[in-house]
Amino acid sequence: MSLGLTTAGESHGPALVAIVTGLPAGLEIDRAAVDDDLRRRQQGYGRSPRQKLETDTVDVLSGLRHGRTLGTPLTLVVWNKDHANWPWGMSPWPPEGEPSGKGVKKVTLPRPGHADLAGILKYGHDDVRNALERASARHTAAHVAAGAVAKALLARIGVRVEARAVEIGGETTDAGMKAITDEARKAKDTLGGVVEVVATGAPPGLGSYAERSDRLDGRLAATLMAIQAVKGVEVGDGFDLARRRGIEAHDEIEPGLRRRTNRAGGLEAGMTNGEPVVLRAAMKPLPTLMKPLDSVDLATGEAAQALVERSDVQAVEALAVIVEAAVAWELARAAREKFGGDAIDDLVAAHAAYIERIAPLWQPPA
Numbered sequence: 001m002s003l004g005l006t007t008a009g010e011s012h013g014p015a016l017v018a019i020v021t022g023l024p025a026g027l028e029i030d031r032a033a034v035d036d037d038l039r040r041r042q043q044g045y046g047r048s049p050r051q052k053l054e055t056d057t058v059d060v061l062s063g064l065r066h067g068r069t070l071g072t073p074l075t076l077v078v079w080n081k082d083h084a085n086w087p088w089g090m091s092p093w094p095p096e097g098e099p100s101g102k103g104v105k106k107v108t109l110p111r112p113g114h115a116d117l118a119g120i121l122k123y124g125h126d127d128v129r130n131a132l133e134r135a136s137a138r139h140t141a142a143h144v145a146a147g148a149v150a151k152a153l154l155a156r157i158g159v160r161v162e163a164r165a166v167e168i169g170g171e172t173t174d175a176g177m178k179a180i181t182d183e184a185r186k187a188k189d190t191l192g193g194v195v196e197v198v199a200t201g202a203p204p205g206l207g208s209y210a211e212r213s214d215r216l217d218g219r220l221a222a223t224l225m226a227i228q229a230v231k232g233v234e235v236g237d238g239f240d241l242a243r244r245r246g247i248e249a250h251d252e253i254e255p256g257l258r259r260r261t262n263r264a265g266g267l268e269a270g271m272t273n274g275e276p277v278v279l280r281a282a283m284k285p286l287p288t289l290m291k292p293l294d295s296v297d298l299a300t301g302e303a304a305q306a307l308v309e310r311s312d313v314q315a316v317e318a319l320a321v322i323v324e325a326a327v328a329w330e331l332a333r334a335a336r337e338k339f340g341g342d343a344i345d346d347l348v349a350a351h352a353a354y355i356e357r358i359a360p361l362w363q364p365p366a
């Protein structure tokens, strides 16, 4: 038994959709909790004016009755309010009448760092919009909605996931992060940063060493790496471990099976080891610049400047919410694989039985 996730939706299309399969029946989903994560994803200093147009909330089309899962595919929808401004440009069907609204003109100026160039070459488009609409980080809203469902499942076995921006444009204090964002906005530039995520309460043994594809560290790294603009992922002390001696690289074991340190970030040999799971994700500066970089006009083949569109100065705080959702999703998937169950109570009982089995050796942290 595993969880499955399919998302769909363009940035300025009618809606974003997430279809979640493999959920146990009877899991209570709090609509306010899902909406709260969607709202948190829209916050943060340095977001684009787009966020004033959208107030993301979740609608459910299937899989839920009276707030509890039915054990059937759960369809989550987040509507794009901005779609109303793109009636012709983003019409799913051949548009009728005179072109009007946004997205009418073909985009032929690819932005370095975005999906634009490889996207049109790969799919044979003649309008960069056909690539950028789906590549846009807007669709992380669907992942955040699915992540909120994963968090509800994890809460039933005492697992909690929290992430925060620890660095923006090289600054590590709140005041510094704010000042550098203002400075970048004035300079018509963008910034990246670093997010740290910590998951507590995971028992030892989620994931497996049996096959490379089972390894939870690999699964977590892959999901974080696949988020828009992420260019690096660290588990625990990560790259710093490469510079240490073995004596200073591992986490010594004490009676009760507690660790003195958590350099491994709670993951050894592709499994949770009972300590907090800690990862960091590095985000590159966003590629839509108000002062554009050099590019080529694909209509003429001549040198030109890249597309200028409204965008965020930085979205590192939003990334924190997206990372939280992605890690919750992978942990819930691993918990689902280990504990199974058609009903959520079966899963909770299997978790309790496992904790009892290992209790003579391992006790959960107080």
Ligand code: EPS
Pocket (backbone or CB within 6 Å): 011, 048, 049, 050, 051, 054, 135, 136, 137, 138, 139, 141, 228, 288, 309, 310, 311, 312
């Ligand atoms: C994005 C470009 C901007 C961001 C968008 C991601 O969109 P727009 O062109 O509509 O202003 O605001 O992010 C969101 C809309 C969102 O909800 O996170 C991009 O190119 O990736």
